[in-house]
Amino acid sequence: MKKASVSVLLSAEAPISFKGYRFPPDIIRYAVWLYYRFPLSLRMVEEMLAARGIELTYETVRCWATKFGLAVAKRIRSTAPGRGDKWHLDEVVVTIHGRKHWLWRAVDQHGAVLDVLVQSRRDKAAAKRLMRKLLRRHGCPRVIVTDKLRSYAAANNELGLNVEHRQHKGLNNRAENSHQPTRVREKVMRRFKSARHLQRFTSVHAQVSNLFMHCRYSANAQQKRQARKHAFKAWETVTGNPMLDRIAA
Incomplete structure (x- = not known):
């Protein structure tokens, strides 16, 4: 799909709103990413966030995953390149x-x-x-x-x-x-x-x-890092502002 088409699709969709939540959007995006990206249970995500000083319950993570998961998937699908035949x-x-x-x-x-x-x-x-x-x-x-x-x-x-x-x-x-x-x-x-x-x-x-499919199967380390960089950039595009840099800090 061409870049112009991607921009049109993104602008046509309403941005994902995190208004009314007690936690910052960066933390919500990070929790949703952890849950769907890795084989983690809700309680594992809760503990990983607690290790970073973010105190919440696994039920909160479940609500976030349910609320924002389908919206994120829809935006990923609409901005994805053409699939194989x-x-x-x-x-x-x-x-x-x-x-x-x-x-x-x-x-x-x-x-x-x-x-x-x-x-x-x-x-x-x-x-x-x-x-x-x-x-x-x-x-x-x-x-x-x-x-x-x-x-x-x-x-x-x-x-x-x-x-x-x-x-x-x-x-x-x-x-x-x-x-x-x-x-x-x-x-x-x-x-x-x-x-x-x-x-x-x-x-x-x-x-x-x-x-994140190409992050695992690239030919060498440099290509893998490049693929991961593009994947994170695409994630930030569909979910909003960058999140991982602030969480890591």
Whole structure:
């Protein structure tokens, strides 16, 4: 996406308002960043802030994450560059209070998460909902890669998609590996509390992970530092004024 387009999108959206909160916006941004960027529980974030002399409760962190998480994810998505045209789709079961839910995920060929969708079923209707959501946000792909679940092919046929569809479990490792951070967070958080909680958390977590994706896989230290610098700058753009420098001080 061109810089002019990014500026237009940012100016069109209302800035994230932190008015009425007792803590400064820098601390709120930092807490939200810690929670969604790293595999930390709410109590871990509370303790890390306490180590910096910031006394609050984990419930406060939860309220901040709920209040500002989706707004941050929306702004990250609107300013993100164009995603790849090769989609990897996969689904994984998540048990919530003894009931099975299916987390459907779409990833492009570069590893960026395109979208996630929590469904109660693993059938054609659920696959079609995911495909409609992807087509609305990202347009039509060049290639779709899935495992051998027949629901994908049935959904594509019903939607009239005339794209190459590769069905092979071994080709879909990128999507399957993308589930791993969710599994880690599920363990740290001692399971998700509801399907709504799972949808909200994974929607925000996916976009924050996309923003910092290249910080881990750069070829050398210099490129990694440069990627991290760009990621922090993008974070400051979508959340407001810089926060990390003041927190570190």
